[in-house]
Amino acid sequence: MPVKDFNGKQVQVDDEGYLVNQADWDEELAKAIAKEEGIEELTEAHWKVIHFMRKEYQEKGTAPSIRRLKNTGGIPVKELYNLFPGGPAKKAAKIAGLPKPQGCV
Amino acid sequence: MKKLLILGAGTGGTIMANKLRPVLDPLEWDITIVDQEEVHYYQPGFLFIPFGIYNRNDVIKPKRDFLPAGVNVEMSGIEVIEPEKSRVKLDNGKTLEYDYLIISTGSKIHPEETPGMLEGGWRQNIFDFYTIDGAVSLANFLKYWEGGRMVLNIVEMPIKCPVAPLEFVFLADWWFTEQGMRDKVEIFFVTPLPGAFTKPLAAKFLGNFLEKKNIRLVPDFSIERVDPDKQKIISYDEQEIEYDLLVPIPTNMGDEVIARSGMGDELNFIPTDKHTLQSKNYENIFVIGDATDLPSSKAGSVAHFESEVLFENILRAIDKRPLLPKFDGHANCFIESGFGKGILIDFNYDVEPLPGKFPLPGIGPFSLLEETKMNHWGKMMFRWMYWNLLLKGAELPIEAQMNMAGKRRVA
Numbered sequence: 001m002p003v004k005d006f007n008g009k010q011v012q013v014d015d016e017g018y019l020v021n022q023a024d025w026d027e028e029l030a031k032a033i034a035k036e037e038g039i040e041e042l043t044e045a046h047w048k049v050i051h052f053m054r055k056e057y058q059e060k061g062t063a064p065s066i067r068r069l070k071n072t073g074g075i076p077v078k079e080l081y082n083l084f085p086g087g088p089a090k091k092a093a094k095i096a097g098l099p100k101p102q103g104c105v
Numbered sequence: 106m107k108k109l110l111i112l113g114a115g116t117g118g119t120i121m122a123n124k125l126r127p128v129l130d131p132l133e134w135d136i137t138i139v140d141q142e143e144v145h146y147y148q149p150g151f152l153f154i155p156f157g158i159y160n161r162n163d164v165i166k167p168k169r170d171f172l173p174a175g176v177n178v179e180m181s182g183i184e185v186i187e188p189e190k191s192r193v194k195l196d197n198g199k200t201l202e203y204d205y206l207i208i209s210t211g212s213k214i215h216p217e218e219t220p221g222m223l224e225g226g227w228r229q230n231i232f233d234f235y236t237i238d239g240a241v242s243l244a245n246f247l248k249y250w251e252g253g254r255m256v257l258n259i260v261e262m263p264i265k266c267p268v269a270p271l272e273f274v275f276l277a278d279w280w281f282t283e284q285g286m287r288d289k290v291e292i293f294f295v296t297p298l299p300g301a302f303t304k305p306l307a308a309k310f311l312g313n314f315l316e317k318k319n320i321r322l323v324p325d326f327s328i329e330r331v332d333p334d335k336q337k338i339i340s341y342d343e344q345e346i347e348y349d350l351l352v353p354i355p356t357n358m359g360d361e362v363i364a365r366s367g368m369g370d371e372l373n374f375i376p377t378d379k380h381t382l383q384s385k386n387y388e389n390i391f392v393i394g395d396a397t398d399l400p401s402s403k404a405g406s407v408a409h410f411e412s413e414v415l416f417e418n419i420l421r422a423i424d425k426r427p428l429l430p431k432f433d434g435h436a437n438c439f440i441e442s443g444f445g446k447g448i449l450i451d452f453n454y455d456v457e458p459l460p461g462k463f464p465l466p467g468i469g470p471f472s473l474l475e476e477t478k479m480n481h482w483g484k485m486m487f488r489w490m491y492w493n494l495l496l497k498g499a500e501l502p503i504e505a506q507m508n509m510a511g512k513r514r515v516a
Protein backbone atom coordinates (compact mmCIF):
# COMPACT_ATOMS: atom_id res chain seq x y z
CA MET A 1 0.00 0.00 0.00
CA PRO A 2 1.41 3.39 -0.93
CA VAL A 3 1.92 5.93 1.84
CA LYS A 4 1.20 9.53 1.06
CA ASP A 5 2.30 12.70 2.77
CA PHE A 6 -0.31 15.40 3.21
CA ASN A 7 1.17 18.47 4.95
CA GLY A 8 3.53 16.30 6.94
CA LYS A 9 0.90 13.73 7.86
CA GLN A 10 1.68 10.22 6.61
CA VAL A 11 -1.40 8.27 5.56
CA GLN A 12 -1.96 5.00 3.77
CA VAL A 13 -3.86 5.25 0.50
CA ASP A 14 -4.86 2.67 -2.11
CA ASP A 15 -3.56 2.63 -5.68
CA GLU A 16 -5.98 5.31 -6.71
CA GLY A 17 -5.36 7.57 -3.74
CA TYR A 18 -8.36 6.72 -1.55
CA LEU A 19 -7.72 6.57 2.21
CA VAL A 20 -7.20 3.09 3.58
CA ASN A 21 -7.89 3.91 7.24
CA GLN A 22 -10.99 6.00 7.81
CA ALA A 23 -9.57 6.99 11.19
CA ASP A 24 -6.85 9.05 9.49
CA TRP A 25 -9.42 11.49 8.19
CA ASP A 26 -9.92 14.95 9.59
CA GLU A 27 -10.94 18.26 8.06
CA GLU A 28 -7.34 19.37 7.58
CA LEU A 29 -6.61 16.22 5.62
CA ALA A 30 -9.74 16.81 3.54
CA LYS A 31 -8.45 20.24 2.58
CA ALA A 32 -5.10 18.77 1.57
CA ILE A 33 -6.70 16.04 -0.56
CA ALA A 34 -8.99 18.63 -2.15
CA LYS A 35 -5.96 20.70 -3.19
CA GLU A 36 -4.48 17.64 -4.87
CA GLU A 37 -7.75 17.19 -6.72
CA GLY A 38 -7.60 20.76 -7.96
CA ILE A 39 -10.07 22.28 -5.51
CA GLU A 40 -8.25 25.19 -3.88
CA GLU A 41 -10.79 26.00 -1.23
CA LEU A 42 -13.54 23.96 0.36
CA THR A 43 -16.59 26.21 0.71
CA GLU A 44 -19.62 25.68 2.88
CA ALA A 45 -21.34 24.00 -0.08
CA HIS A 46 -18.45 21.53 -0.38
CA TRP A 47 -18.60 20.72 3.32
CA LYS A 48 -22.32 20.07 3.13
CA VAL A 49 -21.65 17.37 0.55
CA ILE A 50 -18.66 15.95 2.42
CA HIS A 51 -20.51 15.69 5.73
CA PHE A 52 -23.57 14.19 4.11
CA MET A 53 -21.39 11.59 2.43
CA ARG A 54 -19.64 10.66 5.64
CA LYS A 55 -22.89 10.37 7.52
CA GLU A 56 -24.37 8.13 4.82
CA TYR A 57 -21.26 6.00 4.77
CA GLN A 58 -21.39 5.51 8.52
CA GLU A 59 -25.05 4.54 8.38
CA LYS A 60 -25.02 2.37 5.27
CA GLY A 61 -21.47 1.24 4.69
CA THR A 62 -21.35 2.62 1.16
CA ALA A 63 -20.82 6.09 -0.22
CA PRO A 64 -24.04 7.59 -1.63
CA SER A 65 -24.61 7.76 -5.37
CA ILE A 66 -25.17 11.04 -7.17
CA ARG A 67 -28.85 10.17 -7.31
CA ARG A 68 -28.96 9.76 -3.54
CA LEU A 69 -27.05 12.99 -3.01
CA LYS A 70 -29.80 14.64 -5.04
CA ASN A 71 -32.86 12.88 -3.60
CA THR A 72 -31.91 12.58 0.05
CA GLY A 73 -29.11 15.12 0.41
CA GLY A 74 -31.03 17.75 -1.56
CA ILE A 75 -27.99 18.70 -3.64
CA PRO A 76 -28.76 19.32 -7.32
CA VAL A 77 -26.61 17.26 -9.69
CA LYS A 78 -25.55 20.34 -11.61
CA GLU A 79 -24.22 21.89 -8.41
CA LEU A 80 -22.30 18.70 -7.61
CA TYR A 81 -20.57 18.96 -10.96
CA ASN A 82 -19.70 22.59 -10.28
CA LEU A 83 -18.35 21.80 -6.83
CA PHE A 84 -16.39 18.70 -7.80
CA PRO A 85 -15.66 19.04 -11.50
CA GLY A 86 -15.07 15.92 -13.55
CA GLY A 87 -16.67 13.18 -11.45
CA PRO A 88 -18.38 14.37 -8.28
CA ALA A 89 -19.15 10.98 -6.74
CA LYS A 90 -15.55 9.81 -6.90
CA LYS A 91 -13.91 13.11 -6.10
CA ALA A 92 -16.14 13.92 -3.16
CA ALA A 93 -15.68 10.40 -1.77
CA LYS A 94 -11.93 10.77 -1.97
CA ILE A 95 -11.98 14.10 -0.17
CA ALA A 96 -14.42 12.74 2.42
CA GLY A 97 -11.93 9.97 3.13
CA LEU A 98 -14.22 7.19 1.91
CA PRO A 99 -13.35 4.22 -0.32
CA LYS A 100 -13.95 4.59 -4.04
CA PRO A 101 -17.70 4.35 -4.70
CA GLN A 102 -18.57 0.97 -6.07
CA GLY A 103 -18.94 1.65 -9.74
CA CYS A 104 -21.12 -1.09 -10.99
CA VAL A 105 -20.32 -3.85 -13.34
CA MET B 106 -50.12 -25.65 4.32
CA LYS B 107 -46.97 -23.58 4.27
CA LYS B 108 -46.60 -21.07 1.48
CA LEU B 109 -43.71 -20.09 -0.74
CA LEU B 110 -44.46 -17.11 -2.96
CA ILE B 111 -42.40 -16.01 -5.98
CA LEU B 112 -42.90 -12.55 -7.47
CA GLY B 113 -41.96 -12.32 -11.14
CA ALA B 114 -41.79 -15.24 -13.58
CA GLY B 115 -38.84 -13.99 -15.62
CA THR B 116 -35.42 -15.61 -15.63
CA GLY B 117 -34.81 -15.82 -11.87
CA GLY B 118 -38.37 -16.58 -10.74
CA THR B 119 -38.87 -19.32 -13.33
CA ILE B 120 -35.59 -21.00 -12.40
CA MET B 121 -36.50 -20.96 -8.70
CA ALA B 122 -39.96 -22.43 -9.30
CA ASN B 123 -38.40 -25.25 -11.31
CA LYS B 124 -35.73 -25.98 -8.74
CA LEU B 125 -37.96 -25.85 -5.66
CA ARG B 126 -41.14 -27.63 -6.77
CA PRO B 127 -39.53 -31.08 -7.02
CA VAL B 128 -37.97 -30.89 -3.56
CA LEU B 129 -40.69 -29.23 -1.48
CA ASP B 130 -43.29 -31.79 -0.47
CA PRO B 131 -46.58 -30.87 -2.21
CA LEU B 132 -48.54 -32.00 0.86
CA GLU B 133 -46.66 -29.50 2.96
CA TRP B 134 -45.74 -26.66 0.63
CA ASP B 135 -47.86 -24.56 -1.63
CA ILE B 136 -45.85 -22.67 -4.29
CA THR B 137 -47.33 -19.70 -6.13
CA ILE B 138 -45.69 -17.53 -8.78
CA VAL B 139 -47.06 -14.15 -9.90
CA ASP B 140 -46.46 -12.25 -13.12
CA GLN B 141 -48.36 -9.62 -15.06
CA GLU B 142 -47.47 -10.90 -18.52
CA GLU B 143 -48.13 -14.21 -20.27
CA VAL B 144 -45.10 -13.85 -22.53
CA HIS B 145 -41.54 -14.69 -21.55
CA TYR B 146 -39.03 -12.58 -23.43
CA TYR B 147 -35.55 -13.84 -24.17
CA GLN B 148 -34.04 -10.42 -23.47
CA PRO B 149 -30.51 -11.23 -24.68
CA GLY B 150 -32.11 -11.69 -28.12
CA PHE B 151 -33.24 -8.04 -28.22
CA LEU B 152 -29.67 -7.15 -29.18
CA PHE B 153 -29.98 -8.93 -32.53
CA ILE B 154 -33.36 -7.53 -33.57
CA PRO B 155 -32.23 -4.09 -34.80
CA PHE B 156 -29.95 -5.81 -37.32
CA GLY B 157 -32.59 -8.22 -38.61
CA ILE B 158 -30.79 -11.29 -37.18
CA TYR B 159 -33.77 -12.13 -34.94
CA ASN B 160 -37.34 -10.91 -35.12
CA ARG B 161 -40.03 -10.70 -32.46
CA ASN B 162 -41.01 -14.35 -32.78
CA ASP B 163 -37.46 -15.51 -32.17
CA VAL B 164 -37.43 -14.13 -28.64
CA ILE B 165 -40.84 -14.95 -27.17
CA LYS B 166 -42.47 -18.02 -25.68
CA PRO B 167 -45.41 -18.53 -23.33
CA LYS B 168 -44.33 -18.21 -19.68
CA ARG B 169 -46.56 -21.09 -18.63
CA ASP B 170 -44.62 -23.52 -20.84
CA PHE B 171 -41.66 -23.07 -18.51
CA LEU B 172 -43.45 -23.30 -15.18
CA PRO B 173 -43.65 -26.74 -13.57
CA ALA B 174 -46.89 -28.55 -12.81
CA GLY B 175 -47.92 -28.12 -9.21
CA VAL B 176 -47.07 -24.43 -9.05
CA ASN B 177 -50.01 -22.02 -8.86
CA VAL B 178 -49.74 -19.29 -11.45
CA GLU B 179 -51.33 -15.88 -10.83
CA MET B 180 -51.36 -13.69 -13.90
CA SER B 181 -51.75 -10.28 -12.32
CA GLY B 182 -49.87 -7.13 -11.53
CA ILE B 183 -48.48 -6.88 -8.01
CA GLU B 184 -49.93 -3.93 -6.17
CA VAL B 185 -47.92 -3.93 -2.96
CA ILE B 186 -45.75 -6.13 -0.77
CA GLU B 187 -46.41 -5.85 2.95
CA PRO B 188 -43.29 -7.40 4.45
CA GLU B 189 -44.29 -6.66 8.05
CA LYS B 190 -47.45 -8.70 7.55
CA SER B 191 -45.86 -11.32 5.27
CA ARG B 192 -48.43 -10.79 2.56
CA VAL B 193 -48.74 -9.42 -0.96
CA LYS B 194 -51.69 -7.68 -2.59
CA LEU B 195 -52.33 -8.24 -6.28
CA ASP B 196 -54.06 -6.01 -8.82
CA ASN B 197 -56.69 -8.72 -9.33
CA GLY B 198 -57.91 -8.16 -5.77
CA LYS B 199 -56.33 -11.23 -4.21
CA THR B 200 -54.14 -11.11 -1.13
CA LEU B 201 -51.48 -13.80 -0.87
CA GLU B 202 -49.80 -14.68 2.41
CA TYR B 203 -46.42 -16.32 2.57
CA ASP B 204 -43.97 -18.03 4.87
CA TYR B 205 -41.12 -17.32 2.46
CA LEU B 206 -41.01 -14.80 -0.36
CA ILE B 207 -38.67 -14.73 -3.35
CA ILE B 208 -38.61 -11.42 -5.21
CA SER B 209 -37.55 -11.62 -8.86
CA THR B 210 -39.27 -8.61 -10.38
CA GLY B 211 -36.25 -7.61 -12.47
CA SER B 212 -35.41 -4.15 -13.76
CA LYS B 213 -36.52 -2.01 -16.65
CA ILE B 214 -35.69 1.21 -18.43
CA HIS B 215 -36.93 4.69 -17.51
CA PRO B 216 -36.36 7.11 -20.38
CA GLU B 217 -38.46 9.75 -18.61
CA GLU B 218 -35.64 10.14 -16.08
CA THR B 219 -33.66 12.10 -18.69
CA PRO B 220 -35.28 15.42 -19.62
CA GLY B 221 -35.96 15.69 -23.35
CA MET B 222 -35.58 12.01 -24.12
CA LEU B 223 -39.29 11.39 -24.58
CA GLU B 224 -39.99 14.80 -26.09
CA GLY B 225 -40.25 14.75 -29.86
CA GLY B 226 -37.48 12.41 -30.88
CA TRP B 227 -38.54 9.23 -29.09
CA ARG B 228 -39.02 6.42 -31.60
CA GLN B 229 -38.41 9.01 -34.38
CA ASN B 230 -34.63 9.18 -34.21
CA ILE B 231 -34.19 8.07 -30.59
CA PHE B 232 -34.57 4.31 -29.94
CA ASP B 233 -33.73 1.97 -27.11
CA PHE B 234 -33.09 -1.72 -27.72
CA TYR B 235 -33.75 -2.82 -24.11
CA THR B 236 -37.45 -3.38 -24.82
CA ILE B 237 -39.00 -5.50 -27.55
CA ASP B 238 -40.86 -2.50 -29.00
CA GLY B 239 -37.74 -0.35 -28.99
CA ALA B 240 -35.68 -3.04 -30.69
CA VAL B 241 -38.34 -3.68 -33.36
CA SER B 242 -38.82 0.01 -34.17
CA LEU B 243 -35.08 0.49 -34.37
CA ALA B 244 -34.90 -2.35 -36.88
CA ASN B 245 -37.49 -0.58 -39.03
CA PHE B 246 -35.62 2.68 -38.76
CA LEU B 247 -32.25 1.18 -39.68
CA LYS B 248 -33.67 -0.52 -42.75
CA TYR B 249 -34.17 2.85 -44.40
CA TRP B 250 -31.51 4.97 -42.71
CA GLU B 251 -29.09 6.62 -45.08
CA GLY B 252 -26.36 7.25 -42.56
CA GLY B 253 -25.06 10.01 -40.34
CA ARG B 254 -23.88 10.00 -36.76
CA MET B 255 -25.15 7.23 -34.50
CA VAL B 256 -24.60 7.92 -30.82
CA LEU B 257 -24.97 5.16 -28.27
CA ASN B 258 -25.32 6.64 -24.79
CA ILE B 259 -25.36 4.87 -21.45
CA VAL B 260 -27.31 7.24 -19.24
CA GLU B 261 -26.19 5.96 -15.85
CA MET B 262 -24.99 2.80 -14.15
CA PRO B 263 -26.01 0.18 -13.17
CA ILE B 264 -27.67 -1.26 -16.27
CA LYS B 265 -28.62 -4.84 -16.95
CA CYS B 266 -26.23 -6.70 -19.17
CA PRO B 267 -23.50 -4.05 -19.01
CA VAL B 268 -21.78 -5.48 -22.09
CA ALA B 269 -24.86 -5.19 -24.34
CA PRO B 270 -24.11 -1.55 -25.33
CA LEU B 271 -20.65 -2.59 -26.53
CA GLU B 272 -22.10 -5.52 -28.44
CA PHE B 273 -24.57 -3.14 -30.03
CA VAL B 274 -21.88 -0.86 -31.47
CA PHE B 275 -19.73 -3.83 -32.55
CA LEU B 276 -22.70 -5.33 -34.40
CA ALA B 277 -23.61 -1.94 -35.87
CA ASP B 278 -20.08 -1.61 -37.27
CA TRP B 279 -20.45 -5.05 -38.88
CA TRP B 280 -23.98 -4.41 -40.14
CA PHE B 281 -23.21 -1.04 -41.72
CA THR B 282 -20.19 -2.66 -43.39
CA GLU B 283 -22.44 -5.42 -44.77
CA GLN B 284 -24.87 -2.81 -46.07
CA GLY B 285 -22.00 -1.11 -47.85
CA MET B 286 -22.52 2.12 -45.92
CA ARG B 287 -19.96 2.02 -43.12
CA ASP B 288 -18.25 5.07 -44.65
CA LYS B 289 -21.51 7.01 -44.29
CA VAL B 290 -21.87 6.30 -40.58
CA GLU B 291 -19.98 7.69 -37.63
CA ILE B 292 -20.37 5.60 -34.46
CA PHE B 293 -19.96 7.14 -30.98
CA PHE B 294 -19.90 5.19 -27.71
CA VAL B 295 -20.72 7.69 -24.96
CA THR B 296 -20.50 6.43 -21.38
CA PRO B 297 -20.39 7.77 -17.82
CA LEU B 298 -17.64 5.25 -17.06
CA PRO B 299 -13.98 6.23 -17.35
CA GLY B 300 -13.50 3.65 -20.14
CA ALA B 301 -15.22 1.04 -22.30
CA PHE B 302 -15.99 -1.16 -19.27
CA THR B 303 -15.56 -0.99 -15.51
CA LYS B 304 -12.86 -3.53 -14.80
CA PRO B 305 -9.37 -2.34 -15.86
CA LEU B 306 -8.11 -5.25 -18.01
CA ALA B 307 -11.40 -5.72 -19.82
CA ALA B 308 -11.80 -1.94 -20.23
CA LYS B 309 -8.46 -1.77 -21.98
CA PHE B 310 -9.06 -4.85 -24.10
CA LEU B 311 -12.53 -3.72 -25.19
CA GLY B 312 -11.34 -0.14 -25.63
CA ASN B 313 -8.82 -1.40 -28.19
CA PHE B 314 -11.65 -3.08 -30.05
CA LEU B 315 -13.57 0.16 -30.27
CA GLU B 316 -10.52 1.85 -31.72
CA LYS B 317 -9.87 -0.96 -34.19
CA LYS B 318 -13.44 -0.72 -35.41
CA ASN B 319 -13.26 3.04 -35.72
CA ILE B 320 -15.85 3.63 -33.01
CA ARG B 321 -15.26 6.80 -31.04
CA LEU B 322 -15.20 6.33 -27.26
CA VAL B 323 -16.37 9.31 -25.18
CA PRO B 324 -15.80 8.42 -21.49
CA ASP B 325 -16.85 10.30 -18.32
CA PHE B 326 -19.97 11.72 -19.97
CA SER B 327 -22.91 12.03 -17.55
CA ILE B 328 -25.93 13.08 -19.54
CA GLU B 329 -28.14 15.80 -18.11
CA ARG B 330 -30.63 16.17 -20.95
CA VAL B 331 -31.46 15.58 -24.59
CA ASP B 332 -32.19 18.50 -26.88
CA PRO B 333 -34.35 16.79 -29.49
CA ASP B 334 -34.67 19.95 -31.65
CA LYS B 335 -30.97 20.59 -32.00
CA GLN B 336 -30.34 16.81 -31.93
CA LYS B 337 -27.74 16.80 -29.24
CA ILE B 338 -27.11 15.34 -25.81
CA ILE B 339 -25.77 17.61 -23.09
CA SER B 340 -23.82 16.51 -20.02
CA TYR B 341 -23.92 17.99 -16.50
CA ASP B 342 -20.57 19.62 -17.17
CA GLU B 343 -21.84 21.05 -20.44
CA GLN B 344 -20.18 18.86 -23.02
CA GLU B 345 -22.41 18.52 -26.07
CA ILE B 346 -22.59 15.75 -28.65
CA GLU B 347 -24.71 15.99 -31.77
CA TYR B 348 -26.50 12.98 -33.18
CA ASP B 349 -28.58 11.95 -36.14
CA LEU B 350 -29.59 8.70 -34.46
CA LEU B 351 -29.52 8.37 -30.69
CA VAL B 352 -29.55 4.92 -29.08
CA PRO B 353 -29.68 5.49 -25.33
CA ILE B 354 -29.58 2.90 -22.58
CA PRO B 355 -31.94 4.83 -20.29
CA THR B 356 -31.78 4.69 -16.50
CA ASN B 357 -32.47 1.13 -15.28
CA MET B 358 -34.64 0.77 -12.19
CA GLY B 359 -36.31 -1.96 -10.21
CA ASP B 360 -40.09 -2.25 -10.53
CA GLU B 361 -42.34 0.47 -9.05
CA VAL B 362 -43.95 -2.11 -6.76
CA ILE B 363 -40.68 -2.12 -4.80
CA ALA B 364 -40.94 1.65 -4.31
CA ARG B 365 -44.65 1.41 -3.45
CA SER B 366 -43.76 -1.16 -0.81
CA GLY B 367 -41.00 1.03 0.63
CA MET B 368 -38.44 -1.72 0.08
CA GLY B 369 -35.97 -0.21 -2.38
CA ASP B 370 -33.09 2.23 -2.69
CA GLU B 371 -33.04 5.29 -4.97
CA LEU B 372 -33.32 3.07 -8.02
CA ASN B 373 -35.89 0.68 -6.48
CA PHE B 374 -33.27 -2.03 -6.04
CA ILE B 375 -33.68 -4.11 -2.90
CA PRO B 376 -30.95 -4.11 -0.24
CA THR B 377 -29.77 -7.73 -0.33
CA ASP B 378 -26.96 -9.64 1.36
CA LYS B 379 -24.40 -10.03 -1.39
CA HIS B 380 -23.38 -13.55 -0.36
CA THR B 381 -26.57 -15.19 0.98
CA LEU B 382 -29.18 -13.35 -1.17
CA GLN B 383 -31.40 -12.77 1.86
CA SER B 384 -33.08 -9.38 2.09
CA LYS B 385 -31.15 -7.18 4.49
CA ASN B 386 -34.35 -6.10 6.22
CA TYR B 387 -36.59 -9.17 6.33
CA GLU B 388 -35.54 -12.66 7.31
CA ASN B 389 -38.17 -14.48 5.28
CA ILE B 390 -37.55 -12.57 2.05
CA PHE B 391 -34.94 -13.50 -0.56
CA VAL B 392 -34.07 -11.64 -3.73
CA ILE B 393 -32.65 -12.88 -7.04
CA GLY B 394 -31.63 -11.36 -10.36
CA ASP B 395 -31.87 -7.76 -11.47
CA ALA B 396 -34.07 -6.79 -8.51
CA THR B 397 -31.16 -6.92 -6.03
CA ASP B 398 -28.77 -4.09 -5.20
CA LEU B 399 -25.73 -6.39 -5.43
CA PRO B 400 -22.52 -4.97 -6.87
CA SER B 401 -22.53 -7.73 -9.49
CA SER B 402 -23.63 -7.65 -13.13
CA LYS B 403 -27.34 -7.78 -13.78
CA ALA B 404 -27.49 -10.69 -16.21
CA GLY B 405 -29.31 -13.93 -16.87
CA SER B 406 -26.11 -15.87 -16.24
CA VAL B 407 -25.80 -14.18 -12.85
CA ALA B 408 -29.42 -15.02 -11.98
CA HIS B 409 -28.56 -18.62 -12.84
CA PHE B 410 -25.48 -18.70 -10.58
CA GLU B 411 -27.46 -17.00 -7.83
CA SER B 412 -30.21 -19.59 -8.16
CA GLU B 413 -27.91 -22.39 -7.01
CA VAL B 414 -26.97 -20.51 -3.85
CA LEU B 415 -30.53 -19.35 -3.25
CA PHE B 416 -31.90 -22.86 -3.68
CA GLU B 417 -29.62 -24.13 -0.95
CA ASN B 418 -30.31 -21.18 1.33
CA ILE B 419 -34.10 -21.38 1.05
CA LEU B 420 -33.95 -25.03 2.08
CA ARG B 421 -31.60 -24.15 4.93
CA ALA B 422 -33.89 -21.34 6.07
CA ILE B 423 -36.83 -23.76 6.09
CA ASP B 424 -34.77 -26.20 8.16
CA LYS B 425 -33.69 -23.36 10.50
CA ARG B 426 -30.05 -23.76 9.56
CA PRO B 427 -27.62 -20.86 9.14
CA LEU B 428 -27.45 -19.55 5.57
CA LEU B 429 -24.35 -20.14 3.49
CA PRO B 430 -22.55 -17.05 2.19
CA LYS B 431 -21.72 -18.75 -1.08
CA PHE B 432 -22.59 -16.28 -3.81
CA ASP B 433 -19.34 -14.73 -5.06
CA GLY B 434 -20.70 -12.34 -7.71
CA HIS B 435 -19.91 -14.78 -10.52
CA ALA B 436 -20.79 -13.47 -13.99
CA ASN B 437 -20.13 -15.04 -17.36
CA CYS B 438 -20.84 -12.97 -20.47
CA PHE B 439 -20.40 -13.66 -24.14
CA ILE B 440 -19.75 -10.44 -25.99
CA GLU B 441 -20.77 -10.53 -29.64
CA SER B 442 -18.10 -8.58 -31.50
CA GLY B 443 -19.35 -8.67 -35.10
CA PHE B 444 -18.22 -10.50 -38.26
CA GLY B 445 -19.14 -13.86 -36.72
CA LYS B 446 -16.85 -13.53 -33.74
CA GLY B 447 -17.21 -13.12 -30.02
CA ILE B 448 -15.37 -12.46 -26.77
CA LEU B 449 -16.02 -14.15 -23.43
CA ILE B 450 -15.51 -12.74 -19.95
CA ASP B 451 -15.82 -14.60 -16.63
CA PHE B 452 -15.41 -12.77 -13.32
CA ASN B 453 -16.75 -12.22 -9.79
CA TYR B 454 -16.78 -9.63 -6.98
CA ASP B 455 -13.03 -9.90 -6.46
CA VAL B 456 -11.47 -11.17 -9.65
CA GLU B 457 -11.70 -9.04 -12.77
CA PRO B 458 -12.02 -10.70 -16.22
CA LEU B 459 -8.74 -12.45 -17.02
CA PRO B 460 -7.50 -14.22 -20.15
CA GLY B 461 -7.51 -18.04 -20.37
CA LYS B 462 -9.69 -20.97 -21.47
CA PHE B 463 -13.24 -21.83 -20.42
CA PRO B 464 -14.88 -23.93 -19.04
CA LEU B 465 -12.15 -26.59 -19.29
CA PRO B 466 -8.78 -25.21 -18.16
CA GLY B 467 -6.28 -25.25 -21.02
CA ILE B 468 -8.83 -26.71 -23.44
CA GLY B 469 -11.82 -24.42 -23.74
CA PRO B 470 -13.55 -24.64 -26.16
CA PHE B 471 -14.11 -20.99 -25.31
CA SER B 472 -11.39 -18.39 -24.91
CA LEU B 473 -11.50 -15.73 -22.24
CA LEU B 474 -10.78 -12.11 -23.06
CA GLU B 475 -9.99 -13.08 -26.62
CA GLU B 476 -11.95 -12.78 -29.88
CA THR B 477 -12.78 -16.12 -31.51
CA LYS B 478 -15.37 -17.69 -33.80
CA MET B 479 -16.08 -20.32 -31.14
CA ASN B 480 -17.12 -17.61 -28.67
CA HIS B 481 -19.64 -16.35 -31.21
CA TRP B 482 -21.15 -19.84 -31.38
CA GLY B 483 -21.29 -19.84 -27.60
CA LYS B 484 -23.32 -16.66 -27.72
CA MET B 485 -25.72 -18.03 -30.33
CA MET B 486 -26.03 -21.34 -28.44
CA PHE B 487 -26.96 -19.45 -25.29
CA ARG B 488 -30.53 -19.00 -26.55
CA TRP B 489 -31.00 -22.74 -26.80
CA MET B 490 -29.40 -23.23 -23.39
CA TYR B 491 -31.64 -20.52 -21.94
CA TRP B 492 -34.93 -22.04 -23.06
CA ASN B 493 -33.99 -25.69 -22.65
CA LEU B 494 -31.70 -25.86 -19.64
CA LEU B 495 -31.31 -22.61 -17.75
CA LEU B 496 -34.98 -21.72 -17.21
CA LYS B 497 -35.76 -25.30 -16.25
CA GLY B 498 -33.25 -25.07 -13.45
CA ALA B 499 -31.07 -27.82 -14.92
CA GLU B 500 -27.46 -28.19 -13.89
CA LEU B 501 -25.15 -26.49 -16.37
CA PRO B 502 -21.58 -27.65 -16.87
CA ILE B 503 -20.41 -24.49 -15.10
CA GLU B 504 -19.95 -24.08 -11.36
CA ALA B 505 -21.92 -21.37 -9.59
CA GLN B 506 -18.68 -20.08 -8.08
CA MET B 507 -16.02 -18.63 -10.30
CA ASN B 508 -13.03 -20.90 -10.87
CA MET B 509 -9.43 -19.64 -11.18
CA ALA B 510 -8.31 -22.78 -13.02
CA GLY B 511 -7.81 -21.96 -16.68
CA LYS B 512 -7.26 -18.26 -16.02
CA ARG B 513 -3.97 -16.41 -16.33
CA ARG B 514 -3.06 -13.68 -13.88
CA VAL B 515 -1.71 -10.73 -15.76
CA ALA B 516 1.02 -8.65 -14.17
Ligand SMILES: Cc1cc2nc3c(=O)[nH]c(=O)nc-3n(C[C@H](O)[C@H](O)[C@H](O)COP(=O)(O)OP(=O)(O)OC[C@H]3O[C@@H](n4cnc5c(N)ncnc54)[C@H](O)[C@@H]3O)c2cc1C
Pocket residue numbers: 112113114115116117118139140141142147148149150151152181182183184209210211212234235236265266269360362393394395396403404405406407408438439
Ligand atom coordinates in the same frame (compact mmCIF):
# COMPACT_ATOMS: atom_id res chain seq x y z
C1 LIG C 1 -30.75 -6.08 -24.54
C2 LIG C 1 -30.41 -7.05 -23.44
C3 LIG C 1 -29.42 -7.99 -23.64
C4 LIG C 1 -29.09 -8.89 -22.65
N1 LIG C 1 -28.10 -9.82 -22.88
C5 LIG C 1 -27.80 -10.73 -21.95
C6 LIG C 1 -26.83 -11.75 -22.21
O1 LIG C 1 -26.24 -11.82 -23.28
N2 LIG C 1 -26.55 -12.65 -21.23
C7 LIG C 1 -27.18 -12.62 -20.02
O2 LIG C 1 -26.89 -13.45 -19.17
N3 LIG C 1 -28.11 -11.66 -19.74
C8 LIG C 1 -28.45 -10.73 -20.67
N4 LIG C 1 -29.41 -9.79 -20.41
C9 LIG C 1 -29.96 -9.64 -19.04
C10 LIG C 1 -31.02 -10.64 -18.65
O3 LIG C 1 -32.05 -10.68 -19.59
C11 LIG C 1 -31.58 -10.23 -17.29
O4 LIG C 1 -30.53 -9.95 -16.40
C12 LIG C 1 -32.43 -11.33 -16.67
O5 LIG C 1 -33.52 -11.61 -17.50
C13 LIG C 1 -32.89 -10.92 -15.27
O6 LIG C 1 -33.79 -11.86 -14.74
P1 LIG C 1 -34.81 -11.45 -13.61
O7 LIG C 1 -35.52 -12.68 -13.23
O8 LIG C 1 -34.11 -10.67 -12.56
O9 LIG C 1 -35.81 -10.41 -14.30
P2 LIG C 1 -36.75 -10.62 -15.58
O10 LIG C 1 -36.36 -11.82 -16.35
O11 LIG C 1 -36.77 -9.31 -16.29
O12 LIG C 1 -38.18 -10.92 -14.95
C14 LIG C 1 -38.93 -10.02 -14.18
C15 LIG C 1 -40.38 -10.45 -14.23
O13 LIG C 1 -41.12 -9.80 -13.20
C16 LIG C 1 -42.38 -9.39 -13.72
N5 LIG C 1 -42.82 -8.24 -12.92
C17 LIG C 1 -42.08 -7.15 -12.54
N6 LIG C 1 -42.83 -6.30 -11.84
C18 LIG C 1 -44.07 -6.84 -11.74
C19 LIG C 1 -45.28 -6.41 -11.12
N7 LIG C 1 -45.38 -5.25 -10.45
N8 LIG C 1 -46.36 -7.22 -11.22
C20 LIG C 1 -46.29 -8.40 -11.87
N9 LIG C 1 -45.16 -8.86 -12.47
C21 LIG C 1 -44.06 -8.08 -12.41
C22 LIG C 1 -42.08 -9.04 -15.16
O14 LIG C 1 -43.25 -9.11 -15.96
C23 LIG C 1 -41.04 -10.09 -15.55
O15 LIG C 1 -41.63 -11.23 -16.12
C24 LIG C 1 -29.78 -8.86 -21.41
C25 LIG C 1 -30.81 -7.93 -21.21
C26 LIG C 1 -31.13 -7.03 -22.21
C27 LIG C 1 -32.24 -6.03 -21.99
